[in-house]
Amino acid sequence: MAMRIPPLLEPYLRLPPESSLIVLTHVLGASTNWLVQRYLCSLLGNPGRGVANENDQHATADKECSVVLVSFMRDYGFWKEGAGRLGLDLDALSQKRRFSFVDGLSQLFTGASGDGSRAKSRDASGQRVLQSSTLQDLRSVVSQALAERTTRDVVLILDNPDLLLSAAGSEMTAQAVRETLLDLRETVSSTIVTLAVDEPLVSAQTTSLEKEQASLVLSLAHEAELLLSLRLLDTGTARDVSGVLRVTHGGASTGLASEERELLYFVGGDGGTRVFERGQ
Numbered sequence: 001m002a003m004r005i006p007p008l009l010e011p012y013l014r015l016p017p018e019s020s021l022i023v024l025t026h027v028l029g030a031s032t033n034w035l036v037q038r039y040l041c042s043l044l045g046n047p048g049r050g051v052a053n054e055n056d057q058h059a060t061a062d063k064e065c066s067v068v069l070v071s072f073m074r075d076y077g078f079w080k081e082g083a084g085r086l087g088l089d090l091d092a093l094s095q096k097r098r099f100s101f102v103d104g105l106s107q108l109f110t111g112a113s114g115d116g117s118r119a120k121s122r123d124a125s126g127q128r129v130l131q132s133s134t135l136q137d138l139r140s141v142v143s144q145a146l147a148e149r150t151t152r153d154v155v156l157i158l159d160n161p162d163l164l165l166s167a168a169g170s171e172m173t174a175q176a177v178r179e180t181l182l183d184l185r186e187t188v189s190s191t192i193v194t195l196a197v198d199e200p201l202v203s204a205q206t207t208s209l210e211k212e213q214a215s216l217v218l219s220l221a222h223e224a225e226l227l228l229s230l231r232l233l234d235t236g237t238a239r240d241v242s243g244v245l246r247v248t249h250g251g252a253s254t255g256l257a258s259e260e261r262e263l264l265y266f267v268g269g270d271g272g273t274r275v276f277e278r279g280q
Contacts, residue, residue, distance in 0.1 A: 004041050004086050006275035008263055012226065012247060013042035015065055015153065016190035017254060020225035025197040025217070030230040030243040032194045033074065034273050036159060037082045039192060043067055043155055044099060045088050065189070066097065066149040070142060071159035072104035072167075076127045085271040094126070100145040101127040104159075108133055108167060133167040135180045146187055153189040162195050165212050174216035181220070193220060197229070224250025230265075242267045245275065 005013060016022055026032040043065055069079065079101065080090045093099035107129050122128055130141050138161075146154060161181065165172050185191045195217050202214040221227055229246045245263045265275045 004045070005038050006265075006273060008275045008277070009038060010042070012228065012256070013039055015043060015063060016155070016192070017225060017256060018189055019185070020190045020254070020256070021185065021220065021223050021250070021252070022190070022192045022226045022228070022256075023220050023224040023250065024192065024194040025227065025229045026194065027196070027198045027231055030232050032159075032228075032230055033078075033082065034267050034271070035228065035230070035245075036069075036157060036192075036194065037079070037086060037271075038273070039155075039157065040067060040069070040079075040083055040090075040099075041086045041088050044093055045086070063153050064098075064151050065153035065155055066099065066151045067155050067157060068100045068102065068142065068145045068149065068188075069157045069159065070102040070104055070130075070138075070161070072108070072163040073160045075103055075106055076101045082271060097148055097150040100148060102130055102141055102145055103127055104130040104138075104161075104163070107131045133164055133172070135164070135172075135176055138164075139180060139183065142184055143187070154187075155190050155192065156184060156188040157192045157194075158184075159194050160196065161193065162213060162216055165216065166209055170208060172212075174212040174219065177216055178219050195220065222251035225252055225254060226250050226256045240266055 024032045024035055044067055071079065076090075083090050090099055090101070094101070108131070110131050128141050128145055130137055142156070146156070158181070161177060164177055165174065181191070181193070196213070197217055201210055202217055205211045205214050227246075227248045227250050229248070230243055231246070232243050233241060234244075241264050243265060245265050246261075247263070248260045262278070263275050264278060265273060267273050
């Protein structure tokens with residue numbers, strides 16, 4: 001079985017503080033998939049793991065939480081397989097109403113009317129499916145998934161909601177996506193969002209898509225408690241290093257990250273991940 005949670009990451013993967021936002025950023029070749037899987041493992045596989053806040057270490061001890069994962073980049077089979085390698089049974093957790101998956105990829109362009117009439121559809125595995133790129137449908141489907149959870153503390157994980165900026169064209173704006181995320185955040189205990197920060201998307205800012213992407217990334221970073229950023233090595237590729245993980249305070253930090261730091265990580269072929277300091 002792949003190593004579940006690298007020790008150096010444990011303080012950052014616990015149940016986030018109430019109403020907090022954690023942002024995970026990635027670039028091409030340095031995906032956040034393995035990091036999201038570790039969050040699932042920590043939140044769903046380790047009951048009693050409290051908030052990693054140096055000022056409030058015992059306030060949320062012994063809590064059991066639920067997770068709603070909305071993924072615009074991977075289907076349920078991908079997350080189920082990855083979690084299974086870590087000893088986490090998402091099917092069993094779904095039956096216990098501690099986990100829900102919303103597929104934002106498979107049927108996003110099926111031509112739903114956007115009035116929410118098809119938002120209750122489920123796929124063959126019983127997971128909910130988003131059938132249009134409208135924010136109204138996103139609110140509706142996620143709200144239905146949230147309503148089924150049985151624990152008080154629910155963590156909402158949105159895997160690349162920035163895809164909507166390109167999927168819906170000029171009709172979608174960063175402000176509209178941000179307002180929708182704010183609405184959803186008010187209904188859960190905490191939120192984790194993954195975003196693409198590739199240089200062509202956020203640096204040039206010559207096209208409307210680039211401007212909207214940069215605006216969304218910057219605004220969410222400002223609202224975040226914690227930023228976990230993945231990138232490739234500055235010196236190129238290495239046989240035993242997949243990339244660099246940088247931990248920084250967000251604009252709304254309350255102490256989840258006691259210090260900013262850079263770590264190296266390696267993702268093996270079996271899904272196992274090692275996180276270590278430079279020089280180790």
